Amino acid sequence: MKILLLGSSGLLGSDCKEVLSKDNQVIAPSKDELDIISWDGVINELHNISPDVIINCAAFTDVDACETEPFAVRKTNVEGPRNLAQGSARFKCRLVHISSDYVFRGQKGIPQPYFEDDPTDPISAYGASKLDSEIAVRENSPNYIILRTGWLYGIHRNDFINSVLVNALKRKSKSIKVVDDQVGSPTWSYRVALQIKELLNTDVKGTFHTTSEGFCSRLECAQFIFDKLKVKTILESCCLSDFQNGAKRPRNCILENRLLKTLGLNIMKDWKEDLNEYLEKYGKELLKQAKSARK
């Protein structure tokens, strides 16, 4: 299969490149080589390489910055996917587009999960842009897969794990505060890349929830990481509302992979199993990085 992969320097895109390059020809231009907001750029690239599949992991992902940079976020998160969707229609290729748990309001009672067909109602500029990206893809691409994921971590970019480790190891105080009233499913980007590979072996279309099984709060996730890596810093709970300046975030980010399960295609694992494997593999490296970030 010939795959055009966008966003390959990012958290998920890097793992997609690694996983999919084993059995496919993956063409992965950098943002400088192909900016998805350029219609001419997208069309020229599709004309030149005629891919079977486009995978779009490119996005403006700084949730707080999205609130203050509405023009840039609409360009990257809505116009870019629309260009790719229209391009996929013109060149008759499949489009895999990544969306987010932040398309939901997050007010369902915990532990009720969100299903693929639940009403969307984003509460942030980022969430609204991801919802509009989905609409642009559905309206313009006849052969699309939209994967909604959330709480991604992975070795190729800074994430929640780096953030709590750096905070714990750089601070002189013995404790750090982590949010306890937001729940979701920490999801390994490598596992999502494997799930994409699985879906590409089928001819399914539609919108799929794709997160780890099970859920936890941010605080419980941080505690799991500290226990596993034997970090002694004490974790204190705080609330989403303690952060007044940033974007609003949904409290309940639990997604049920109902469609993947119905089709017998769900390969996502329990969040603890994957996080344990990830920390076994990369824990020493992550601690080293966090300690050197101190200087």
Ligand SMILES: NC(=O)c1ccc[n+]([C@@H]2O[C@H](COP(=O)([O-])OP(=O)(O)OC[C@H]3O[C@@H](n4cnc5c(N)ncnc54)[C@H](OP(=O)(O)O)[C@@H]3O)[C@@H](O)[C@H]2O)c1
């Ligand atoms: N991270 C999460 O927890 C999370 C949760 C839910 C959904 N998602 C979704 O998952 C997808 C991947 O997220 P991620 O965390 O892997 O993102 P990321 O690490 O921030 O990477 C974003 C990628 O997009 C590229 N990019 C940005 N603007 C571009 C443009 N105009 N044209 C071409 N490339 C562009 C970036 O290139 P440069 O490196 O050159 O800037 C980078 O490679 C996104 O759709 C995101 O909304 C992420």
